[in-house]
Amino acid sequence: MGKKIVKIIKIDANKCNGCRACEVICAAFHATPKYSSVNPARSRIQMMRDPMRDIFVPVYAGELAKAECMGRNVYIMDGRQYDECSFCRSACPSRDLFKEPDSKLPLKCDMCEDDPPQEEPLCVKWCLEDALTYEEREEEVEDDVKSDEMEMGIKALVDKYGLDNVVDTMARMSEKG
Amino acid sequence: MRYAETGYNLEIDLTRGNIEKVETDPRDTELYLGGLGTNAKIIWDRVPPETDAFAPENVLIFSAGLLCGTPATSANRTIVTSISPQTKLFQYSMMGGFWAPELKLAGYDKVIMRGKAPNLVYIWINNDKVEIRDASHLQGKGAVETQELIKAELNEPKAQVAAIGLAGENRVFFASIEQARASCSRGGLGAVMGSKNVKAIAVRGTKDLYIAKPAELIGLINEVLEYTKWRNEHPIPNYMPILASLGSPQEMKHDDEKWHTENFSWGNSRTRRRGFWNQDIAEDWKKTMETMQGRLISCFNCPNKCGATLTPPGQPTYMMKCFTKLTYTMAAFSDLAFGLSIAQRATEYGIDGYSGPQVMAFGFELLEAGILSDADFAGMPEDNDGKFYWLLDRIVRREGIGDILADGTYWAAERIGKGAQAFAHNNIRKHEQLPLKLGTMDPIYYLLYCCNEKATVTQIEGNFPQAPFRTQEEKDAFVSDWFQCPSERIKEVVQKWSFKGEFAGPYYPTPEMCSEIVDWQERMHYVDDCVGICAGMSAFPLKPPYHLFNYPKIISAASGIEMDTDELVKITKRVRNLVRANNIIRGLRRVDEVPPEDHWNKRFPELEKELLDTYYKYKGWNNDGVPTKEFLHELNLDYVAEDFEKRGIYSETPSYELAAQKEKEV
Numbered sequence: 001m002g003k004k005i006v007k008i009i010k011i012d013a014n015k016c017n018g019c020r021a022c023e024v025i026c027a028a029f030h031a032t033p034k035y036s037s038v039n040p041a042r043s044r045i046q047m048m049r050d051p052m053r054d055i056f057v058p059v060y061a062g063e064l065a066k067a068e069c070m071g072r073n074v075y076i077m078d079g080r081q082y083d084e085c086s087f088c089r090s091a092c093p094s095r096d097l098f099k100e101p102d103s104k105l106p107l108k109c110d111m112c113e114d115d116p117p118q119e120e121p122l123c124v125k126w127c128l129e130d131a132l133t134y135e136e137r138e139e140e141v142e143d144d145v146k147s148d149e150m151e152m153g154i155k156a157l158v159d160k161y162g163l164d165n166v167v168d169t170m171a172r173m174s175e176k177g
Numbered sequence: 178m179r180y181a182e183t184g185y186n187l188e189i190d191l192t193r194g195n196i197e198k199v200e201t202d203p204r205d206t207e208l209y210l211g212g213l214g215t216n217a218k219i220i221w222d223r224v225p226p227e228t229d230a231f232a233p234e235n236v237l238i239f240s241a242g243l244l245c246g247t248p249a250t251s252a253n254r255t256i257v258t259s260i261s262p263q264t265k266l267f268q269y270s271m272m273g274g275f276w277a278p279e280l281k282l283a284g285y286d287k288v289i290m291r292g293k294a295p296n297l298v299y300i301w302i303n304n305d306k307v308e309i310r311d312a313s314h315l316q317g318k319g320a321v322e323t324q325e326l327i328k329a330e331l332n333e334p335k336a337q338v339a340a341i342g343l344a345g346e347n348r349v350f351f352a353s354i355e356q357a358r359a360s361c362s363r364g365g366l367g368a369v370m371g372s373k374n375v376k377a378i379a380v381r382g383t384k385d386l387y388i389a390k391p392a393e394l395i396g397l398i399n400e401v402l403e404y405t406k407w408r409n410e411h412p413i414p415n416y417m418p419i420l421a422s423l424g425s426p427q428e429m430k431h432d433d434e435k436w437h438t439e440n441f442s443w444g445n446s447r448t449r450r451r452g453f454w455n456q457d458i459a460e461d462w463k464k465t466m467e468t469m470q471g472r473l474i475s476c477f478n479c480p481n482k483c484g485a486t487l488t489p490p491g492q493p494t495y496m497m498k499c500f501t502k503l504t505y506t507m508a509a510f511s512d513l514a515f516g517l518s519i520a521q522r523a524t525e526y527g528i529d530g531y532s533g534p535q536v537m538a539f540g541f542e543l544l545e546a547g548i549l550s551d552a553d554f555a556g557m558p559e560d561n562d563g564k565f566y567w568l569l570d571r572i573v574r575r576e577g578i579g580d581i582l583a584d585g586t587y588w589a590a591e592r593i594g595k596g597a598q599a600f601a602h603n604n605i606r607k608h609e610q611l612p613l614k615l616g617t618m619d620p621i622y623y624l625l626y627c628c629n630e631k632a633t634v635t636q637i638e639g640n641f642p643q644a645p646f647r648t649q650e651e652k653d654a655f656v657s658d659w660f661q662c663p664s665e666r667i668k669e670v671v672q673k674w675s676f677k678g679e680f681a682g683p684y685y686p687t688p689e690m691c692s693e694i695v696d697w698q699e700r701m702h703y704v705d706d707c708v709g710i711c712a713g714m715s716a717f718p719l720k721p722p723y724h725l726f727n728y729p730k731i732i733s734a735a736s737g738i739e740m741d742t743d744e745l746v747k748i749t750k751r752v753r754n755l756v757r758a759n760n761i762i763r764g765l766r767r768v769d770e771v772p773p774e775d776h777w778n779k780r781f782p783e784l785e786k787e788l789l790d791t792y793y794k795y796k797g798w799n800n801d802g803v804p805t806k807e808f809l810h811e812l813n814l815d816y817v818a819e820d821f822e823k824r825g826i827y828s829e830t831p832s833y834e835l836a837a838q839k840e841k842e843v
Binding site (some may be wrong): 017021023028036037039040051053101128129 | 245247382385387
């Protein structure tokens, strides 16, 4: 059994004032050099914002989804109907969100990884409304790598194709990700 | 490479349908910063004084401030500039919201429109793609409704749209331009937009905006944020709650309206209702606000929640801030439910929440006085609230009496005659003022009201307390951490200033001290209006996060322009005098710099003369309020002085002498 730190941004949508300061500081922090430009379209946190329907949902970017979902969901809460995919954190082929505006490469929140480390992600720091708060929690994780089983399988492949070929193939696969 | 600004303006000739992206001169940014400053230069260069507000030759500028789109907190103001149909003078009207940063991110600092579109259009700016699109299907649509319709038809929920309503289309002299929860209300620039047949400007930007000294700027803005947080946790003690925090007056947050309802005037700025506020009303109005209010909201990159979404029963949602909360209620002698309900319709029509209600109350006063007749109001319902809805509809459609009232109280009175002029009593430079009628003349406010290029007191007052503190302890405590104050003399005034005795108004502060205080308060607004920072974080509240000592560093870190406090002061003087120059060539002189005659009950003509004499000298103006040639030279504004000379402005008989001669003849 191992341990890992789970980082959480807690979003209290009722406290959000819709100002998009979170987008501004995220975009600035992730510019190269740091803070040298602003472009909220590059931000890894995006406001789903429609004051006329009282919808204020900050969403921060999660993992890339290579394909869109088979179905869509629409949430209705307190009489407010949210748009399809409002709460989804994926950069996905079905929408433009969480993609670099020029290259369309996917964006993902890195919790403002920095050296020296930031006290908390900067969107949290810049949200004076406390709509965003930061928490860390330690979780136990199972060692899910079953090395014996894997070794047996790879040994069979080496026997069949030779070690060099197997290594080449593994290298190629890991490049593709 | 340009920093903080994009270095490009969009030039749109509406008559020919021509759109050009034009690079701007970086030297102009050094001289005038941006926003109001560079707008004033463009109007000076391109709009001669004889141009009518509604003439195609008039220019309408939508400008972002220099810092809009940078990480600077509360840098979100759009500065709209043109000639006002009401005052016939240079007019700048501003709004917060989200439009200006979006324009910068699309790659432009300003949209400059001239000419007139052959039919109703809207402009769609999507990064490098700019289109003039047909808007015939939007004719008559509400200003808020139009924003939603355009975003839907473009399928761009993140586009920001500034739009006019029916009032702008019909050239009502107090028509506004609406965007998100913000509004460009003063001076009728919505009507200028309507005269050009432009219903809306939609913008979406996904480009980068560059920062000159990134680490420095973020450090400075983090300080601004830290102080903002502290300041909102520490409201000014012993001060009105709505003015004790940051932001514009917190009208959406606070329910206690004793101060406004008993100190401001009701109707056509006539009646003070002392003892009006009681427990029943307090509970009733609180309930109204709770029922209608969705949530408190902010503009772009700002932590202050000055606005709110409101949904009156059975009506669409709209957004509001500040004192429009009460203007309709008080003009109609009605209650808050009525005020918030009619304001929804008025916001869709797109009218100024200050002028609009006053114009209606003025109309009904003329009816009562027999100057207007029942025939003028034929078809009007009997009930009080209904009457106001009826008249509002007539005004924005310019139907019958509404067509006359749509020109505002001054011009309506001129058209009506029969003594109606006496009822248009609450104007400065033909422009309706807050309904405030007070006792003894206040020397600081005398100057603020008189010498205010925008004729709107909230756009010039702010950093100095509105009244003395009561005890010496309160006074000393106030100045003890007043690092924003640029002068020890001003601190001393606060420490001495009292309600009674030697250091009480109107003779204290002295004219010299008043000049310095007013000059500083005004200066802060000029910085804000050039860089696009909301006055609610700078010029308007006491002890704000932005001030004369961090502003130069912030502007320098963002734009790369070398600057210190002295240089910033010089720039604001240049901009302030260029704005004034635009008005001087349109005829503005000393005789126009007067408060509404009944603003104060007790007046002091000799002191008032001395105040103006002293202030003009302090400002570098001659005794008729015209900037002197020498002073303009100091400010690198020789071209203005040359123009004044060519027009014979320096050699004419002073306006006050002409007025005196005229009086003698009568």
